Structures are given as C-alpha cells and as structure tokens.
Amino acid sequence: MILAFLGSGALLAGLVLAAFSALLSFWAGSAQNGVMIQVGRRAFYATAVMILGASVLLESALLTHDFSLAYVVEHSDLSTPTALVAAAFYGGQEGSLLYWALILGILGSASLLASARIGLRLAAYAAGIMAVILTFFLVVLVLVASPFDVLQITPPDGLGLNPVLRDGGMLIHPPVVLAGFASFAIPFSFAAAALLAGRSDAAWIAHTRRFALVAWGLQSTGLVLGMWWAYHVLGWGGYWGWDPVENVAFMPWLATTAYLHSSQVQERRGRLRGWNFGLVILAFLLVVFGTFIVRSGIVPSVHTFAVSSIGPWFFGFLGVCLVFSVGLLVFRAGGLKSRGEPAPAVSREGAFALQNLLLIGVIAVVLWGTMLPLVSGMLGQPRVVGAAYYERAAGPLFVALLALMAAGPLVPWRHAGAPFWRSMLWPAGAFVLMLAVLLLAGVRSVPALLGIPLALAVACTVVYEYARAAGRWRLAGGGWSRAVAMVGKRRRRYGAYLAHLGLAVLVLGLAASHFWQQEKDVALQPGQQVSVAGYALTYAGLQNRELADHSELVASMTLGDQTLEPARATYAGLGGQSLTHVAISSSPIADVYIVLVGTSGDGSASFRIFVNPLVSWIWAGGVIIILGVLLGNAGERRIVVALAAAPVRSPVGAS
Amino acid sequence: MTLVVATLLLFFAGPFVLWPLIRTPDDGGYDLGR
Numbered sequence: 001m002i003l004a005f006l007g008s009g010a011l012l013a014g015l016v017l018a019a020f021s022a023l024l025s026f027w028a029g030s031a032q033n034g035v036m037i038q039v040g041r042r043a044f045y046a047t048a049v050m051i052l053g054a055s056v057l058l059e060s061a062l063l064t065h066d067f068s069l070a071y072v073v074e075h076s077d078l079s080t081p082t083a084l085v086a087a088a089f090y091g092g093q094e095g096s097l098l099y100w101a102l103i104l105g106i107l108g109s110a111s112l113l114a115s116a117r118i119g120l121r122l123a124a125y126a127a128g129i130m131a132v133i134l135t136f137f138l139v140v141l142v143l144v145a146s147p148f149d150v151l152q153i154t155p156p157d158g159l160g161l162n163p164v165l166r167d168g169g170m171l172i173h174p175p176v177v178l179a180g181f182a183s184f185a186i187p188f189s190f191a192a193a194a195l196l197a198g199r200s201d202a203a204w205i206a207h208t209r210r211f212a213l214v215a216w217g218l219q220s221t222g223l224v225l226g227m228w229w230a231y232h233v234l235g236w237g238g239y240w241g242w243d244p245v246e247n248v249a250f251m252p253w254l255a256t257t258a259y260l261h262s263s264q265v266q267e268r269r270g271r272l273r274g275w276n277f278g279l280v281i282l283a284f285l286l287v288v289f290g291t292f293i294v295r296s297g298i299v300p301s302v303h304t305f306a307v308s309s310i311g312p313w314f315f316g317f318l319g320v321c322l323v324f325s326v327g328l329l330v331f332r333a334g335g336l337k338s339r340g341e342p343a344p345a346v347s348r349e350g351a352f353a354l355q356n357l358l359l360i361g362v363i364a365v366v367l368w369g370t371m372l373p374l375v376s377g378m379l380g381q382p383r384v385v386g387a388a389y390y391e392r393a394a395g396p397l398f399v400a401l402l403a404l405m406a407a408g409p410l411v412p413w414r415h416a417g418a419p420f421w422r423s424m425l426w427p428a429g430a431f432v433l434m435l436a437v438l439l440l441a442g443v444r445s446v447p448a449l450l451g452i453p454l455a456l457a458v459a460c461t462v463v464y465e466y467a468r469a470a471g472r473w474r475l476a477g478g479g480w481s482r483a484v485a486m487v488g489k490r491r492r493r494y495g496a497y498l499a500h501l502g503l504a505v506l507v508l509g510l511a512a513s514h515f516w517q518q519e520k521d522v523a524l525q526p527g528q529q530v531s532v533a534g535y536a537l538t539y540a541g542l543q544n545r546e547l548a549d550h551s552e553l554v555a556s557m558t559l560g561d562q563t564l565e566p567a568r569a570t571y572a573g574l575g576g577q578s579l580t581h582v583a584i585s586s587s588p589i590a591d592v593y594i595v596l597v598g599t600s601g602d603g604s605a606s607f608r609i610f611v612n613p614l615v616s617w618i619w620a621g622g623v624i625i626i627l628g629v630l631l632g633n634a635g636e637r638r639i640v641v642a643l644a645a646a647p648v649r650s651p652v653g654a655s
Numbered sequence: 656m657t658l659v660v661a662t663l664l665l666f667f668a669g670p671f672v673l674w675p676l677i678r679t680p681d682d683g684g685y686d687l688g689r
Contacts, residue, residue, distance in 0.1 A: 009660025038675035
C-alpha cells in the first residue's frame with residue numbers, strides 16, 4: 001500500500017518537474033538566460049530520476065507479488081516464472097507507458113548531457129520539447145492510466161500474463177521496440193528546437209544523426225526481434241503479417257532510414273535542408289500515430305492493448321504535435337532554401353533523393369494500408385487489406401530500392417564518370433549471374449527473379465567497396481594498426497556498408513522463405529513417417545507434461561538424430577486458454593517448422609509442417625545490421641562535437 | 656498521501672534543480688554562459 005503512494009507520489013512530482021522544466025527551458029532559451037537554462041535542464045534530469053524511482057517501485061511491487069496494486073493483479077500471478085513477472089513491467093498498458101517515459105527520460109538526459117557544443121539556446125528548446133512530451137506521458141500516467149491504482153480488496157493471487165506473452169521473447173522484443181519508439185522523440189526534439197531557434201545549418205544534423213541512428217538501431221533490432229518472436233510463437237509459419245502494429249513500427253523506421261541518407265546531402269552539399277527537418281518530424285509523428293492506433297484499440301491487431309480510455313488523449317497529442325510541427329516548418333520555410341548547387345541526376349545526391357522518394361512511397365503504401373480498414377469502417381463499408389496489397393504496391397518500390405542500394409554506394413558525389421560505370425560491372429555481373437542460375441533452375445516468378453539477384457548485387461557492391469579499402473590498405477603497407485586506423489577514420493561509411501550487407505542477407509532470407517516455403521498438413525499414427533521437401537519425419541507418440549503454470553500435450557517427432565517436440569499448452573489458471581508451441585529445426589539451408597494442430601484418443605495427431613528456406617539468414621542479417629550500427633556509431637562523439645562546433649558559434653556560448 | 660509524498664520528493668529535488676541559482680560565481684567560477 002505504501003509502495004503505491006510512493007509510486008504515484010514520484011509520478012506526480014515528476015509531472016510537476018517536467019512541466020516546470022518545459023516552461024523554464026522555453027523561457028530561458030528565448031531570453032538566453034544561461035543560469036535558468038541550466039535549472040530547466042536539471043529539472044529534466046530530476047524528472048527522469050522520479051520516473052526511474054516509480055519504475056523501480058513498480059518492478060519491486062511485481063517481484064514481491066504486491067496484489068494490492070491492480071496492475072500487479074492484472075499482469076502477473078504466483079505461478080508465472082520470475083523473469084516473466086519482471087517483464088510484466090512493460091506487459092500492460094500502464095506499465096508500458098511508464099517504461100516509455102523512463103526511456104525518454106534516460107535518452108533525453110543523455111542527449112542533453114551530450115549537447116554541450118550545439119549551443120545553449122538550441123539545447124534549451126530541445127529540453128523544453130522533450131519535457132513537454134514527458135509532461136504529456138506523466139499526465140496520462142497520473143490521471144488516466146496509473147500503474148499504482150490500489151484495489152479495495154487484495155486478492156490472494158493475480159490473473160497472470162497473457163499466455164502468448166509467456167515466452168522468452170517477452171524479455172527482449174517489447175523492451176527494445178518500445179525503447180525504439182520512445183527514442184524517436186530525441187531527434188524530433190532537436191530538429192524542432194533547431195527550427196525554433198532558426199538554426200538550419202548542419203550543426204543540428206550532426207547531433208541529431210547520432211540519436212536518429214540510436215533510434216534506427218533500436219527499431220531495426222525491435223523489428224527483427226518481433227519477426228523472430230512471431231515466427232517462434234504464433235505458429236503460422238511466417239514472421240511478418242502486415243499487421244497494423246507491425247506497420248506502425250515499420251513506418252518510422254522507413255522515415256529514419258531516409259533521413260540517415262538525406263542528412264548526408266545536407267552535410268556534404270548544403271541541400272535538402274527543409275526535407276531533413278520534415279523527415280525527422282515525420283518519423284516522430286508516425287510514432288505518435290502508431291501509438292494512438294495501438295493504444296486506442298481502434299484497429300484489430302494481435303498487439304492491441306485492452307480497449308482503454310487513453311485513445312482520445314493520444315489523438316489529442318497527435319493533433320498538437322501535427323499542428324506544432326507543420327506550423328513550425330511553414331513558419332521557417334523561407335530560411336530553409338537549399339544553398340548548394342543542384343547536382344546531376346546520376347550522382348550520390350541524385351541516388352539519395354531517389355531513395356528518399358521511394359521510401360516515402362513505401363510509407364504512403366503502408367500508411368494507406370493501415371488506415372483503409374479504419375476509414376472504410378467509418379464510411380460503413382469495412383474493407384480488409386491483405387498481404388497481397390502490400391506485396392503488389394510496395395514490392396516494385398522495394399525492388400527499385402534494392403537496385404539503388406546496389407548502385408548507390410558506388411556513385412560519387414557531384415558527378416559520375418567512367419570509373420563509376422566500370423565499378424558497376426561488379427554488381428551488374430553478380431545480378432546477371434544469379435539471374436541466369438535461377439532461370440536455369442526453372443524459377444519463373446518475376447519478383448524472385450528480381451529480388452534475389454538484386455540482393456546479391458547489393459552484397460557484391462559492399463564486398464567490392466571493402467576490397468577496394470583492403471587494396472588501399474595493402475598499398476599503404478598493411479599491418480593491423482593501419483587497418484584499425486583506416487576503419488576508425490571511415491567507420492561511419494564502413495558501418496553503413498555493413499548495415500547494407502546485413503540488409504542484403506536479410507532480403508535473401510525473406511525472398512527465399514517467401515517464394516519457396518513448402519507446407520503440408522498430415523495426420524499420423526505413432527510410428528508413421530512423412531516426407532516434406534526431402535525431410536523425413538517420424539511421429540513417435542504423445543505424452544502429457546505438467547509444468548508450473550500450465551500443462552502440455554507434447555508430440556515427439558524425429559528428424560534424423562534430432563527429436564522435435566511440438567506441443568499444445570493449456571493454462572488452467574487462465575480459464576483453460578490454450579496455445580500452440582511450435583517445434584523448429586533450424587539450419588542455414590532451411591527450417592523444418594512443425595505445428596501440432598490436433599490430437600485424438602488413439603494417440604494419432606495431425607500436424608502442419610512447413611519447410612522454410614533460409615529463414616535463419618533473416619536473423620543473421622539482423623545481427624549484421626546491428627553490428628553495422630554499432631561500428632558506425634562507436635566513438636563518433638569526437639567527430640560529432642567537431643562537426644557541430646565548427647560551422648556556427650552558439651549565440652550564448654558553451655555551457 | 657500521494658500529495659504529501661510528491662511534496663516531499665520535490666522538496667528533496669529542490670537543491671539539485673536550483674543549484675545553478677544557489678551557487679555563487681565564487682564557488683568555482685560558474686560560467687553563466689555569456
């Protein structure tokens with residue numbers, strides 16, 4: 001009980017501090033009052049500490065099974081394993097909002113601590129904007145969705161976590177994807193602050209890029225982990241269903257991908273200034289839109305939280321953010337004209353511009369696909385948008401993007417001469433070779449004939465670039481120290497190439513598993529054998545297992561010397577809810593994926609068996625992308641500080 | 656009770672938040688940023 005008061009007191013104190021920080025930061029920024037800017041900033045740090053305190057209290061309430069709190073009762077019980085009880089912190093509506101605020105508080109504080117050189121005024125406005133966002137979350141947490149609501153009667157046990165969430169994936173996917181969502185607020189705040197301060201030079205780009213890359217890295221990880229979890233838990237043999245919630249996580253990722261590329265055009269050539277602001281703002285607006293969709297329950301999805309009263313709050317917040325951002329862009333439009341000269345179409349600038357347009361096209365396709373069921377429902381003619389729509393509408397755009405990824409890194413800035421066309425022979429050669437192999441193998445699907453050779457061409461371009469770097473290294477005399485120095489000097493570029501390579505590997509996995517998945521429904525008696533795509537499986541029999549929080553009916557299948565155990569779990573404590581547990585045998589070539597569909601009294605069982613080629617490449621590609629982000633971001637601080645400090649002196653001075 | 660806790664927490668946070676106002680320039684040459 002006392003814990004509930006401490007928690008809600010900390011949230012209320014946090015709300016007061018956040019509102020104070022917002023008001024003071026804006027005023028002190030416009031008055032250029034260095035001392036008050038510091039006070040506003042410290043109020044922001046104190047807000048983060050209050051949120052951290054509330055989070056620790058909620059976590060301890062969960063771990064000590066304090067069933068006087070409604071949140072603890074609704075999202076945990078005594079039989080749930082401890083790790084999953086801890087994960088219930090972000091498993092429900094209120095807790096996940098608190099987690100979001102926590103990440104925003106921590107990353108926001110980090111971004112302010114790292115902003116020493118970008119000018120006090122700009123940093124003050126950024127602190128103000130982040131504090132406004134935190135204020136909104138804290139208002140919702142204090143007034144509408146408090147995780148510290150107390151029950152009048154304390155029950156002896158809780159209701160427990162939804163069975164689908166009782167999985168190891170719960171420990172990694174939601175925290176990463178929620179952190180990704182929260183982190184888009186940081187680049188947004190600095191971009192809007194730069195607009196407020198009238199600073200459209202590249203200084204804000206250097207600072208924002210780093211946090212945009214953090215957000216992008218988190219979101220990439222979150223998306224891949226989400227695919228991995230869906231694949232391992234949901235039991236439909238796939239990993240991406242164009243579900244509204246997947247879509248709303250994908251869209252800010254696309255917008256930030258565009259920004260990470262177009263920001264280079266501003267850094268190098270002074271162009272696309274307004275566009276860059278627009279992309280950062282768009283990514284954040286898409287996050288708020290997505291949150292509104294997920295939290296309000298207005299579109300059906302596997303992810304939506306229980307229908308709650310916070311939908312209108314997020315709708316209002318989306319409206320405020322939209323009006324503020326668009327108003328700011330329109331207000332500053334005059335000062336955002338490009339200063340550099342226009343570049344020819346075949347140049348790095350041209351490639352980035354085209355890539356940006358294609359990514360915006362994909363965002364439009366996904367946004368309309370997500371919105372259409374909602375809009376058509378409002379008009380009285382509900383329409384369902386299936387995967388076929390996305391594949392037809394976004395597929396050609398993805399193909400064009402892959403082609404650009406293969407060519408883009410080889411195109412020089414300003415003008416492409418003969419060396420570019422010569423270097424293009426490598427990816428073009430890889431494309432033609434792979435195309436010929438596929439044609440000879442009898443493949444006739446046009447998307448497969450384009451996607452797979454293009455992914456290989458992308459990989460070839462990256463390998464070519466690394467080989468060129470290795471050539472320069474050998475010419476310079478070789479040696480480990482020189483290699484480290486060379487990579488260190490251009491880590492951003494080599495990190496980006498590594499991310500490209502990861503994406504190529506991921507696309508190969510996506511394409512192969514999408515185009516060549518095999519599926520078979522079978523009913524087997526114990527001892528019977530079945531063959532799917534050359535994999536021979538023998539069904540051994542059924543057995544029942546009792547576990548702490550559920551019972552499992554397990555079928556044993558042998559594949560070579562492996563035993564696979566697809567199962568159906570029944571949670572008696574949750575009204576007999578049952579859930580399928582998939583068995584997967586994974587190899588670099590293909591996954592054998594078995595779902596236990598049904599059983600009968602005589603020991604026979606029916607199965608759905610999938611053979612999914614190259615699925616493990618998707619996860620490997622994800623890991624390579626993250627390594628690329630880490631390489632590109634590691635130790636970038638010095639460069640950022642130098643870049644940010646060089647072009648413009650702060651009007652107030654360094655803090 | 657929540658209000659009491661919040662007030663106490665704000666009371667404890669006060670010195671940290673207001674430190675730039677409390678500290679005088681003699682304390683360690685605080686740069687006012689001008």
